[in-house]
Amino acid sequence: xxxxxxxxxxxxxxxxxxxxxxxxxxxxxxxxxxxxxxxxxxxxxxxxxxxxxxxxxxxxxxxxxxxxxxxxxxxxxxxxxxxxxxxxxxxxxxxxxxxxxxxxxxxxxxx
Amino acid sequence: xxxxxxxxxxxxxxxxxxxxxxxxxxxxxxxxxxxxxxxxxxxxxxxxxxxxxxxxxxxxxxxxxxxxxxxxxxxxxxxxxxxxxxxxxxxxxxxxxxxxxxxxxxxxxxxxxxxx
Numbered sequence: 001x002x003x004x005x006x007x008x009x010x011x012x013x014x015x016x017x018x019x020x021x022x023x024x025x026x027x028x029x030x031x032x033x034x035x036x037x038x039x040x041x042x043x044x045x046x047x048x049x050x051x052x053x054x055x056x057x058x059x060x061x062x063x064x065x066x067x068x069x070x071x072x073x074x075x076x077x078x079x080x081x082x083x084x085x086x087x088x089x090x091x092x093x094x095x096x097x098x099x100x101x102x103x104x105x106x107x108x109x110x111x
Numbered sequence: 112x113x114x115x116x117x118x119x120x121x122x123x124x125x126x127x128x129x130x131x132x133x134x135x136x137x138x139x140x141x142x143x144x145x146x147x148x149x150x151x152x153x154x155x156x157x158x159x160x161x162x163x164x165x166x167x168x169x170x171x172x173x174x175x176x177x178x179x180x181x182x183x184x185x186x187x188x189x190x191x192x193x194x195x196x197x198x199x200x201x202x203x204x205x206x207x208x209x210x211x212x213x214x215x216x217x218x219x220x221x222x223x224x225x226x227x
Contacts, residue, residue, distance in 0.1 A: 004153070032213070034215070034216075036218075041220070041223075042220055042221075043115070043202060043204075043218035043219050043220045043221050044154070044202070044204075044218040045218070046215050046216070046217070049213065049215055051213060089153055089154075091153070093214075097159070097166070097167070098156045098159065098167060099144075099154075099156065099216060101153025101154050101155070102153050103151065103152055103153050104153055
């Protein structure tokens with residue numbers, strides 16, 4: 001059974017810092033890995049999707065990398081802003097087609 | 112393009128009562144998912160539909176939970192009778208198809224259920 005772990009569980013940084021969120025998974029036989037953002041009281045918004053054959057994806061200030069062999073992914077956020085404050089969830093799509101989510105990292109960016 | 116719609120947004124019931132949630136996916140999306148998200152946890156898949164048919168319901172507590180997707184569009188998720196541990200946010204998501212490596216799921220705002 002696929003297990004997804006996210007570290008740290010919570011993170012507080014001052015505005016302008018670059019930061020890294022970590023995700024690890026136990027079964028490397030995946031179709032893709034996605035990073036989502038969840039704001040309080042709202043649903044999930046997909047940020048980046050990395051296919052199993054890819055190593056990284058970029059969107060604006062966000063960069064996600066995937067090392068399938070070691071079961072790790074990182075989400076890099078450059079020049080963080082207070083509007084980036086949210087919970088970030090990592091999810092792995094494996095042979096069962098379902099998304100397996102981690103518990104998330106709660107990010108607070110202070111002005 | 113309209114997103115995934117869910118109603119109600121909030122529901123408070125007493126244990127042993129029944130409750131139903133409704134989801135309208137993005138037009139043209141063949142696959143619909145129901146997830147349960149308990150506070151402090153990531154979402155857990157309850158059931159996945161491909162058009163009218165069930166693809167995966169292995170984690171659905173079938174003694175109390177049921178779901179249907181009539182005509183391959185809207186879906187309802189029902190809990191009867193509810194237990195305290197059912198308190199959670201119920202998220203509906205949809206995607207064009209379930210099998211592709213690039214298939215992205217789009218989530219609705221969720222229904223927050225509190226069981227007293």
